[in-house]
Amino acid sequence: MKKPKILYVTTALHAAPHGGCMIRTTNICRQLKKYADLTMLAVSPNLVPESVQFCQQEFQPFYKVDLRHYNTYPRWQGRFLLKWHMHNPMTRGTQASKEGQMLFQELVQSHDIVWFHTLGAAHPFKFNKLQAKTVMDMDDLKDCYYQQHAKRISNMRHKWSAKVQAYKWKKHQADALRKFDRIIVCSDDDKTYLGRPEITCVIPNGYCAPTEKPQWTMPDPKRMGFIGLLHYNPNRDGLIWFRDNVWPIIRKQHPDVSLRIIGKLPEPEKYVEGENFEYLGFLEDTTQEMKTWSALVVPITYGGGTRIKILDAFSKRVPVVATSMGAHGIRGNHGQHLLKTDTPSEFAANCIELINKPQKSEKLTQQAWTLFDESYSWDVIGESLKKIIDELTE
Secondary structure (H helix, E strand, O other), rough: OOOOOOEEEEHHHHOOOOOHHHHHHHHHHHHHHHOOOEEEEEOOOOOOOHHHHHHHHHHOOOOEEEEOHHHOOOOOHHHHHHHHHHHHOOOOOOOOOHHHHHHHHHHHHOEEEEEEOOOHHHOOOOOOOOOOOOEEOOOOHHHHHHHHHEEEOOOHHHHHHHHHHHHHHHHHHHHHHHHOOEEEEOOOOHHHHHHOOOEEEEEOOOOOOOHHHHHHHOOOOOOEEEOOOOOOOOHHHHHHHHHHHHHHHHHHOOOOOEEEEEEOOOOOOHHOOOOOOEEEEEOOOHHHHHOOOOOOEEOOOOOOOOOOHHHHHHHHHEEEEEEOOOOOOHHHHHEOOEEEOOOOHHHHHHHHHHHHHHHHHHHHHHHHHHHHHHHHHHHHHHHHHHHHHHHHHO
16 A cells, blocks of 8 residues: 655754754654655754754655744844744744745645644744645643743743743644644643643653663662753753752762763853762763663753653663653653652652662662553554554545
8 A cells, every 4th residue: 555645844953863852853753654655844943964964864855944043133133033923922933935935835735744843843834724634743832831930930021921922832732723633742631731632642752662671780879860951941940959959968868979960061151060960961872871870860840741861761770750740741650660759858758768779779660661661662652653644544
């Protein structure tokens, strides 16, 4: 039987190949290629050359639309346009050029399904209803992010800005529910929140399964770990919360314990200084480093989407201690797959327990691995993608 043709439109190439959005984009595309002829269209005002080259090598045909960046306008005009697009609920950001619009329309006409990764991938193009079937992957509900952000900040101007942006994205999400044939979210909670279960499908974030089932190894009681880019405010604010409220309790019992931080080194103003904080920078392969940790800590207090770093830890049999928001959207139970709490004292107690009782982490990580293997490896997730394709092309 002839394979359907899918045009996959994404903004993810503004990130490096190892970035969270790129991990989702590349792995979903790998799964879609099993069941369809895939064309990728990358759209962004700041495409990362490394990511473009990576996708050009793996996904052909490949096209890109470069949007005009705000800093290419005269300074006053660029700043005005940025604020206007951020806060006006009727605007959809920078629009593709005439040539970009024509390329998009030509590609649409030769494909059966147009699959958008995020609303930002659809907004640069002018269309109401396409002849092809349409899928919108909203892996991060931005209105939730801005609602939570507004509650956390005291500066009234910034608080008002966040509330306006929350309203804008809620409106765009409501428009998407009317416009697209299928909506994809990362969790059952997000599906319930959107309120259109008949067209909404859960495609969780995943992680690549190792070639062999991982074996648990005794961790180093003097090491814990954190993974994340600190230019992303929820990561940075979470690490500050952990440093100020949790870390002193842990170090009172274990003064020689260190926190090993993986992620591209931040700009000087974004560094979070802490006693025994050790910045490792970006690591191509984190396996051996993470296996030495008594726990991966995920102290996120606001944000959206799901944390791929937790699935990474599950796949490597590394124990996880997280807040409720840190573990949002992941079907893991406290005490069975990970340890989860929102109070500093309990968060610290969970970390200390794993340092003192490594046998507990052995059992915890075995059950976490089983959950990962059954629900969160990309090959398992690919079966759900096939179901969406079949429904839209039957």
